[in-house]
Amino acid sequence: MWFRNLLPYRLREGVAYDAEVAEARLAALAFTPCGSLEMHRSGFVPPLGPEAPLVHAAAGSLLLCLQQEEKLLPASVIREALDQRVQEREAAEGRKVRKRERDRLREEVVVDLLPRAFSRHKRTWGYIDTEAGFLVVDAGSEKQAEHFVEQLREAWGDLPLAPPETQMGPGTVMTRWLAQQEHPGDVELGEEAVLEDPNAEGCEVRVKRQDLTADEMRAHIDAGKRVRRLALTYAERVSGVLDTDLGLRRLRFGDVVREQAGDRDAETEAEQLDADFALMALELRALLPRLLEWFGGERAA
Incomplete structure (x- = not known):
């Protein structure tokens, strides 16, 4: 368990070093797989494995893990299926398919393909240091870190935090x-x-x-x-x-x-x-x- 990146956020209020209380907060946003018609979903998973708690406590810190699932539908696959459906419609009805109708057909294609799409999973780790008053996120980009923070805030309910600011730039x-x-x-x-x-x-x-x-x-x-x-x-x-x-x-x-x-x-x-x-x-x-x-x-x- 060695982070590859460190993005710090300062907690504006104290957080108790209590894994059970933290787990109760995260339970509402525990990870569940995407439904057959969903493109993506995210939620918290146990850091130490499937049978472990949602929050792991050690050294005054609470370890968390956010998992994201994204359905993979390559644009080329959608385009090929859409072109085939458009050709069939035009051949059957003897007319040109216009843009608005084509957009509707594209939505139908995506819905039909989603249940057969592969899933990609990604995990983002973070921990709350209850003694030093920091949230530390292992994220390679600010966008990834912000998604972790947004999900944590949604689950926690009242976790005021912000990137730390220093006296000098x-x-x-x-x-x-x-x-x-x-x-x-x-x-x-x-x-x-x-x-x-x-x-x-x-x-x-x-x-x-x-x-x-x-x-x-x-x-x-x-x-x-x-x-x-x-x-x-x-x-x-x-x-x-x-x-x-x-x-x-x-x-x-x-x-x-x-x-x-x-x-x-x-x-x-x-x-x-x-x-x-x-x-x-x-x-x-x-x-x-x-x-x-x-x-x-x-x-x-």
Whole structure:
């Protein structure tokens, strides 16, 4: 249970460390498969497997898993079936099928094909850190994270949260790190960055396997570009690509953390997941407040 991305949300009110209460809230939005005429559906599933509870508690955090099902109907399949139906209608009635009628036929085709469509399932993980007051979502995009948050809010009913805001803009601070070659002592810069020109939409520079202390990088900054993403490592324990939205993509845990996980001899997959999650939650509980400190601390709500 190691997240690949970290998108944080600040809880505006406390949440009790009580898995049973949390499960009672999520039960109304537990996952059920799509009906024969449904294109998609989402709901919460047990993180530790089918026979486990909907919420898993460990290390002061509540682990959740949202599952999405989407029926796959390729456009080419719909188009082929529609063309055949249109041809049959025109041949039978000796007239041209107009656009409005064609649209109705397309809807009929989709309804007929849906029961035979394959399903694709996708899971999004997240957890509520009841001690630090964060919701952390493992999502590669903001859209995916927002869907998780929307579903959680719908199930929970009263969960006020929002992305954290810092006193200083992350982009401004990270640009200064490169320009002045000065950054916090617990930060080690990686070899990847994205810089953009705030005055020219779509104008950006992406570098990989690049020495970020090189004169070339400073030249981009002197030309007016600002950092949007920056690869870094925190205290030799956690690394990733930090975005100006405070999301950490391509999350990786250092050898020292992995060795701690390897020291635990779990007998089942569920026990291993529990142990890994507890260790990860504690690591990220230390990282998140420090991440906010890099940018002047959290702005009061």
